[in-house]
Amino acid sequence: MSEIHYYTREGLKALQEQLDYLTNVERPRISQMIAEARDKGDLSENAEYDAAKEQQGLLELKISKLQNLILNARVLDESDIDTSKVGLFTTVKIKNLQNGTVMSYTVVPETEANLKSGKISITSPIAKGLMGKKPGDKAEIVVPAGKMMFEILEISR
Numbered sequence: 001m002s003e004i005h006y007y008t009r010e011g012l013k014a015l016q017e018q019l020d021y022l023t024n025v026e027r028p029r030i031s032q033m034i035a036e037a038r039d040k041g042d043l044s045e046n047a048e049y050d051a052a053k054e055q056q057g058l059l060e061l062k063i064s065k066l067q068n069l070i071l072n073a074r075v076l077d078e079s080d081i082d083t084s085k086v087g088l089f090t091t092v093k094i095k096n097l098q099n100g101t102v103m104s105y106t107v108v109p110e111t112e113a114n115l116k117s118g119k120i121s122i123t124s125p126i127a128k129g130l131m132g133k134k135p136g137d138k139a140e141i142v143v144p145a146g147k148m149m150f151e152i153l154e155i156s157r
Helices: 009-038 047-071 125-130
Strands: 005-007 073-075 091-096 102-108 119-121 138-143 146-156
Touching: 005 009, 009 047, 009 073, 047 073, 102 125, 119 125, 125 138, 125 146
Parallel strands: 005 073, 102 119
Antiparallel strands: 091 102, 091 146, 138 146
């Protein structure tokens, strides 16, 4: 049984676009490479053919994984998000109590994480340490650099 993953509408759309690209652009391109290599003769000593077949196998594996993700995906309605505590798809404003820096992050699934745009993975140490906390709570989080103390200032969606 596959695990259900939650996505925003944009996140699911991005997965579907990636699947579409792989099946409609990459798959025909690799098939063409295989056909061209096959036309060159003896397949037993044809490195070009072997490489193309290996690429095809890797592509089919990617396609299969994406199809499985999409099949088990659930879109989370933003109106259902509880902003009384930190959770998936909430935006949390936190203050680093050691240096006073204030940061804002949105907690998202791994596939949608992008630190540059302020989206952190739900599996990251910071997100794990913040989950379930409420405004005013303090969280001690173990990160690769050591322990950090944060105060939750605000939660929104």
